[in-house]
Amino acid sequence: MADKPTFSEEVSNLLHASHGNPLTTCIQCGTCSGTCPVAEFMDHTPRKLIGMINADLKEEVLESNTYWYCASCFHCTVRCPSEIDIAGLMYALKRYSIWNHTYSEEFIGPVFSETFVKSILRSGRSYEPVLAPSYIFSYGVREFLNEAHTATNLMLKGRLPVLPPRLKRSENFKKMANRIIPMGEAK
Amino acid sequence: MSKYAYFPGCSLEKMALSYHQSTMETTRELGVELQELEDWNCCGATTYFHVDELLAYTLVGRNLAMAEKMGYDLVAPCSACYKNAYFTSAYLKEDQDLADHINYALEADNLQYSGNTAVKHLMEVFADDLGMEEIERKVTHPLTGLRVAPYYGCQIVRPKKDHEDVEGPVFFEELMTAVGAEPVDFAYKLRCCGGSLIITSRDAALSLIRDLLQSAADSDAAVIATACPLCQTNLECYQRLVNQEFGTEFKIPIMYFTQLIGLAMGIPKKKLGIGTEFISVDSVLTYAQKSE
Numbered sequence: 502m503a504d505k506p507t508f509s510e511e512v513s514n515l516l517h518a519s520h521g522n523p524l525t526t527c528i529q530c531g532t533c534s535g536t537c538p539v540a541e542f543m544d545h546t547p548r549k550l551i552g553m554i555n556a557d558l559k560e561e562v563l564e565s566n567t568y569w570y571c572a573s574c575f576h577c578t579v580r581c582p583s584e585i586d587i588a589g590l591m592y593a594l595k596r597y598s599i600w601n602h603t604y605s606e607e608f609i610g611p612v613f614s615e616t617f618v619k620s621i622l623r624s625g626r627s628y629e630p631v632l633a634p635s636y637i638f639s640y641g642v643r644e645f646l647n648e649a650h651t652a653t654n655l656m657l658k659g660r661l662p663v664l665p666p667r668l669k670r671s672e673n674f675k676k677m678a679n680r681i682i683p684m685g686e687a688k
Numbered sequence: 689m690s691k692y693a694y695f696p697g698c699s700l701e702k703m704a705l706s707y708h709q710s711t712m713e714t715t716r717e718l719g720v721e722l723q724e725l726e727d728w729n730c731c732g733a734t735t736y737f738h739v740d741e742l743l744a745y746t747l748v749g750r751n752l753a754m755a756e757k758m759g760y761d762l763v764a765p766c767s768a769c770y771k772n773a774y775f776t777s778a779y780l781k782e783d784q785d786l787a788d789h790i791n792y793a794l795e796a797d798n799l800q801y802s803g804n805t806a807v808k809h810l811m812e813v814f815a816d817d818l819g820m821e822e823i824e825r826k827v828t829h830p831l832t833g834l835r836v837a838p839y840y841g842c843q844i845v846r847p848k849k850d851h852e853d854v855e856g857p858v859f860f861e862e863l864m865t866a867v868g869a870e871p872v873d874f875a876y877k878l879r880c881c882g883g884s885l886i887i888t889s890r891d892a893a894l895s896l897i898r899d900l901l902q903s904a905a906d907s908d909a910a911v912i913a914t915a916c917p918l919c920q921t922n923l924e925c926y927q928r929l930v931n932q933e934f935g936t937e938f939k940i941p942i943m944y945f946t947q948l949i950g951l952a953m954g955i956p957k958k959k960l961g962i963g964t965e966f967i968s969v970d971s972v973l974t975y976a977q978k979s980e
Contacts, residue, residue, distance in 0.1 A: 538880050538899075542892040570889055572896075573734045574880035575846035579854045588847075595738040610888040614738040621736075621747070625729040627698035636887050644890065647932075651925055655703070658964040662702040669727045673797035677750065680793040681743045 508559040515593035521578070521586030527551045533577035533587050543567040547577055547587055563603040568594040569610040609636045622678050625668035629661060690817065692808070693755035693762045694722035697769040697917070698730050704766075704917030706961025710946035711765050711810060713959050717826060717950075718818055722763060725754050731769045734883060742789060748776040749790045752807075753799040765810040765946075767916035768883075771843035774807040778849075809844050811915050811945065815859040820866040828954040830868025834975040836948065837874040837909035838864055839900070841881055841919045863945065864913065867952035869975075876903035881922040897922055898930045901938045911941045911972050913948055920944060924966050941969040951976040 506514070513523050527548075534546035543566060545553065550567050571591035578588045595614070598604045604611045616635035621627060637648060655661045668674050700708040715722055728751050736744035752773060755762040764770040780787045781803030791800045814823060838860035848854050855878070861871035879900060882893030900923060904912050914920045924942040931938055942965075950960040951973070962969060 538896055539882075539885070539889075539892045542889065542895075570885070570892055572842075572880050572883040572885045572893075573737075574842040574883070576842070576878070576880070579846050579848050586847075592737045592741075596740065599739060608888075610738070613884070613888050614735045617733075617735040618739045618743070621730045621732065626701070627730045627733070629703070632887075647929055651929075654966055655925065658966070660703050660705065660964055666698075666701065668729060670797055674729060674750075676796035677746065677793045678743065680796055681746050681789075682740055 508557045508562070509555050512554055512590070512593055512597065515597060516586065516589055521581075521589060522584050524551055524554055524585060524590065526583045527555065527585060528583055530582060532580050532582060536576045536580050538574065538576070539570045539572065543570050547591075551585070551587070551590070562594070563598055563601075564605065566605070566608065567591070568598075569604070569608050571595075607639075609639050612636070622675065624665050625671060625674050626666035628665045631665065690719070691721045691723060691760050692813065693758045693760040693805075694724045695728055695731075695751055695755070695762055695764045695769060695773065696724065697764060697766040699766055699917035699921075703921060704944075706964055707765055707917055707920070707944045707946065709959065709961040710944055710950045710955075713955050714946050714950045714953065715813070717953055717955065718814075718822065720813060720818070723758065723760065725751060725758070725762075728754065731764075731772045733768045733772075742786075744772070745776050745779065745786065746790050746793045748772045749780060749794055749801050750797060750799060752777050752780070752805050753794055753801040756801055756805045757799070761806040761808055763808050763810055763813055765915075766918070767809065767841055767843040768918065770807065770809040771847075774849065775847070777803060777805055777807050809915070811844065811859065811863070814945075814949070815863055820862055823863070823866045823949065827867055827952045829952050829976045831948065831952050831975045832868045834869040834948075834972065835872050835908060835910045836864045836869045837904040837907060837912045838871050838877055838945075839874065839904075839912050839914050839919060839923075840877050841914065841916050842878075842883075844915055845878065860913070860915070860945070864948070867949050869948065869952075872904075872907040872909045874904060874907050874909065876900050879903075881919045883918055883922075886922055886926060893922065894926065894930055894933050897926055898934050898936065901927065901930060901936070901940055904940055905938065909940070911943055911948075911969070913943055913945045915945050927967060939967060941965065941967050941972055943969060943972065948972075 531548045534548040540546050545567050568591040575588045613635045620631050732744045864871040882896040885893035947960045
């Protein structure tokens with residue numbers, strides 16, 4: 502029987518289309534953690550997370566909130582002296598955790614991402630009002646009211662769309678997406 | 689007259705309509721024609737890449753293929769759209785296997801992409817293709833004395849594309865100088881606004897927005913200029929929440945760089961979409977009126 506890939510190899514394989522170096526080239530310098538504007542909110546800093554992946558601490562990595570706090574600002578990526586695409590790594594971990602459904606239920610990120618993608622596959626363009634239910638019910642009362650206040654203001658200023666957008670070649674668009682991810686009739 | 693294929697992106701349809709309006713007005717004035725891609729689709733922002741990478745490249749590929757068919761460079765005013773289009777185009781050009789996959793999907797919409805579309809951020813059209821002198825020539829109402837914080841944000845400069853300076857770009861400052869304004873030394877000009885964290889991790893996003901507003905206030909800026917609809921929305925529409933959360937009293941107007949250029953060119957404010965802000969920009973308008 503072939504050897505099972507290590508977690509580090511598994512994650513590196515998810516990075517096929519990005520152009521950085523393998524995670525094993527990390528020298529643990531911490532430039533990424535010092536650069537990251539949201540490091541203080543993460544349970545593990547980016548440097549530590551990479552160390553954990555290389556140490557095969559799969560379970561701990563998959564429980565982490567680190568990559569769901571990544572806003573894709575790519576500052577770590579441009580500064581990494583080992584030229585690892587760290588923001589690309591965060592994307593890879595998000596995908597891994599969505600596919601395997603290993604994320605904690607309290608995270609809004611995964612549900613929001615899936616709702617967003619499904620809504621695009623339906624109509625071709627983003628439409629804010631259908632996205633709201635994916636996160637608004639996870640908010641507390643105060644946050645809920647604040648969000649309603651912001652949305653009302655946007656509406657009054659004419660900055661929220663009333664009707665959902667629709668592509669002209671909508672059927673072709675769905676067939677195209679189905680060639681990548683067969684979703685049956687993308688409803 | 690130079691011509692481009694124009695990809696406005698979802699935000700500019702409504703939330704950032706003023707960015708679209710001011711883009712069209714200022715480019716026309718400068719002799720640039722932006723021809724909107726017919727039937728464009730969402731570029732996926734940062735979100736598709738969380739779910740499926742191939743799907744993300746396919747959706748971006750569709751827009752690139754349509755631009756290639758038109759035979760013009762593709763211009764995106766939104767930094768996320770720009771980054772996605774730029775890198776997808778580069779990856780498809782250098783990775784034949786990836787290109788084959790994507791082209792198989794594009795075939796369903798009778799399209800194919802050969803990797804020949806150059807992708808530009810709208811700001812590059814102003815700063816590089818037109819150039820500062822060309823813009824200066826059109827200024828009738830210089831924004832003399834207006835202290836502007838030039839906010840680059842993230843994806844207009846990152847990831848790195850070539851040998852450009854990702855830590856100290858100055859093209860935004862130069863553009864503001866060209867319209868007579870005074871770009872301030874804005875320490876956080878390259879820092880993240882939080883992007884979609886405002887939805888998914890509000891605590892982190894509000895703290896990032898506060899830091900940015902504080903940095904602009906520290907440099908005594910009268911307005912923050914942006915080149916991305918998400919940056920504009922986060923900094924403006926959530927400023928009230930930042931004040932509520934942190935006990936601050938920020939009231940900093942946040943405008944698109946195209947609106948400032950438009951004002952300096954004497955374009956009426958209504959045509960630039962001014963009047964739909966949460967935070968009044970009247971204090972900024974007085975600078976453009978002074979020279980009338």
